[in-house]
Amino acid sequence: MPDYRKTFRAAAVQAEPVWNDLDGGIGKLEALAREARAGGADIVAFPEVWIxxxxxxxxxDSVAWQSQFVVPYAANSIEIGSPEWERLESIARSVGIALAFGFSERAGGSLYMGQAFIDAEGRxxxxxxxxxxTHVERTQFxxxxxxxxxVIDTxxxxxxxxxxxxxxxxxxKYAMFSQDEQLHVGAWPSFSIxxxxxxxxxxxxxxxxxxxYAVEGQTFVLAPCAVVGQAAHDLFADTELKKQFLALGGGYARxxxxxxxSLAEPLAPTEEGILYAxxxxxxxxxxxxxxxxxxxYSRPDVFTLHHRDTGRLPKVSASGRDIPPAATAEVDDLVGAE
Structure with a gap:
């Protein structure tokens, strides 16, 4: 049951990631988390695939040109439960702040665009x-x-x-609203392309x-956003045309x-920093x-949403027959007007 008496300070990051560098990305996350905690924040949110x-x-560019980045990107993605993941939990615990961050999740040989919530006790x-x-992301993830x-209890x-x-x-969005969401982390890369x-x-x-999203779902929204800086140009933009395609800046955290x-004064699009509210x-x-x-304000007699909350990929039994996921039933309590 949601508690509407809760008050706290939240932070949203606007900064450039440490490109294709797992350890560097965790290190910059820690520095920003410490800054956010010093600013009084109880939670700090980071952009899409921050790591x-x-x-x-x-x-x-072409698939052939992209191939030079594929292995380094996968190698610097993170596995849940790995030593690097435990380091993130340790950071949250030692700093005393909840971390909501985006990451490229590596599971086996596949990548997924992940988001995580680690509380201030490191859980x-x-x-x-x-x-x-979205679009060309489907070739990678x-x-x-x-x-x-x-929506989770925290x-x-x-x-x-x-x-x-x-x-x-x-x-x-409607499925999220139906779960009594109070604080939403809407993570973005940068608006540069x-x-x-x-x-x-x-x-x-x-x-x-x-x-x-905020006004439609009546929820607070932290919208962290990354920045494209010179390091990104040095890595990705080897021609003048690519520099035009991928502009410097693009940071629009809100x-x-x-x-x-709007609860926080925006930073300049090229500026790194933290917003507080x-x-x-x-x-x-x-x-x-x-x-x-x-x-x-709903009309469940007219519109109904069925949310099939099926779990991860099915496992395979020793006999080779698929074992169906544990959760296959439709959730029928998410009803109302679209």
Whole structure:
């Protein structure tokens, strides 16, 4: 049951990742976590695939050219439960702050666009995978599944996470809202690719998506966002055309309240730093009094959403027959107006 009396300080990071460097990425995460804790934050949120950075090479050239990055990227992705993962848990515990961060998850030989929540005691309370990677991301990453559309109980409230254009998926959003989400981590890479050419990838549309999520779901939204700096250009942009395709900057971190209000002064798009906001969940009750699309503002007699929260890939028995996942039933309590 959600507690609407909770108050705390939250932080959202706007910074450049340490590209294709697992240890470097964890080190920069720790430095920013310590800075956020010194600023009074109880939770700090990091951008999409913060470790080891967003694979911008996927957007810039041919598959043959991209191949030089594939192995280093996979090698610097992280396995859940590995020594590097335990280091992240130790950082949360020693700093005394909850970590919500994006990462490239390596599971066997496959990669997934992961998000995690580690609480201030160093406990991994939840991990998820992006349900459907966007456009060329599908050449690098596998899909998540129904179990990745989830809101979890944490010491700072009921927290959910989505990546990037998952915020443009109406059914995914509704499933999240239906789980009494109070704090949402909406992680983004940077709004740098094809500037002025593809408006849908730019800041105006995607900042709007974060704000709309907040006001539509009556939830607080932390929207951390990465920055493309000179290090990214040095690694990915070997021609002037690629430098034009992948602009410097692109940092547009934001924090929104459940009425859509902006709660933190934005940084310049090229600037690294941390945004802070004081969170009071009582504001959710005020917002829902006007419009609660999964409550009194719904029409379940007209629209119903069925969420099949199936788990990970099925295992194979010794006889070779598939063992079906444990959770295969449709969840019928997620109902209301789309």
């Amino acid at each position: 080891p950075g967003y694979p911008w090479f996927l957007w810039l 991994t309370l939840g991990t998820r995978r992006k349900l459907k990677p 596998g899909d998540g599944d129904g179990s990745d559309v989830v 010491p700072v409230g009921r927290v959910g996470s989505l990546n990037c254009w998952e915020h443009l998926q109406p059914l995914t 094809f500037p002025g050419v593809v408006n849908a990838l730019g800041p105006e549309v995607n900042i709007g998506a974060s704000r709309q 924090i929104f309240g459940p009425d859509g209000s 004081d969170i009071d969940f009582a504001a959710i009750l005020a917002a829902k009094n006007a419009a609660d699309p999964v409550g009194h």
